[in-house]
Amino acid sequence: YEVKTELGEYRYVRLNINRNKDSITGLAEDVTQSVLERKRIEYERDYDLLTGLINRRAFYRQAGKIFSQSELLGCTAVLMIDLDNLKEINDNYGHELGDQYIYQATKAFKAEVPKNALLSRLSGDEFVLLLTNYESREAIWAEVERFIERTKQNIFVAPSGENMQIGYSGGIAFYPDD
Numbered sequence: 501y502e503v504k505t506e507l508g509e510y511r512y513v514r515l516n517i518n519r520n521k522d523s524i525t526g527l528a529e530d531v532t533q534s535v536l537e538r539k540r541i542e543y544e545r546d547y548d549l550l551t552g553l554i555n556r557r558a559f560y561r562q563a564g565k566i567f568s569q570s571e572l573l574g575c576t577a578v579l580m581i582d583l584d585n586l587k588e589i590n591d592n593y594g595h596e597l598g599d600q601y602i603y604q605a606t607k608a609f610k611a612e613v614p615k616n617a618l619l620s621r622l623s624g625d626e627f628v629l630l631l632t633n634y635e636s637r638e639a640i641w642a643e644v645e646r647f648i649e650r651t652k653q654n655i656f657v658a659p660s661g662e663n664m665q666i667g668y669s670g671g672i673a674f675y676p677d678d
Contacts, residue, residue, distance in 0.1 A: 654666045
């Protein structure tokens with residue numbers, strides 16, 4: 501059971517009840533630490549720790565659930581996104597700044613992702629955006645163009661003071677056609 505304390509924190513309690521012919525006994529045990537540890541492990545299994553996005557494994561699992569309900573898909577598209585300049589940033593400024601570039605790009609992507617979309621960081625500089633349940637390819641293209649227009653306006657400032665546009669390239673495939 502999940503119990504909210506007076507301080508607004510949550511505690512987790514396991515209740516075991518034994519019924520005998522003449523009595524009922526119970527044991528309430530605080531299992532908060534083990535529940536929190538399990539939740540931490542599950543989060544690390546399914547989420548990219550740098551960006552907070554779902555990872556490849558979670559994306560495939562969630563996309564599989566979506567595609568198992570094909571009657572609800574309508575026109576759907578998968579947009580593959582590959583960040584530009586990450587190798588250059590890592591080579592010139594170090595991986596810590598490269599991580600900041602990835603983080604800033606993710607922040608820009610998250611701000612513009614439509615509600616009916618699934619965004620994931622697959623690995624390194626690769627992202628995928630699943631757009632589902634649109635009426636037509638044209639409606640998806642309009643959404644993709646809006647996404648590109650707004651996310652390409654974001655600037656990343658290098659340690660040298662140089663402003664760099666967060667750049668990316670990608671490709672798109674449509675369901676059910678592709």
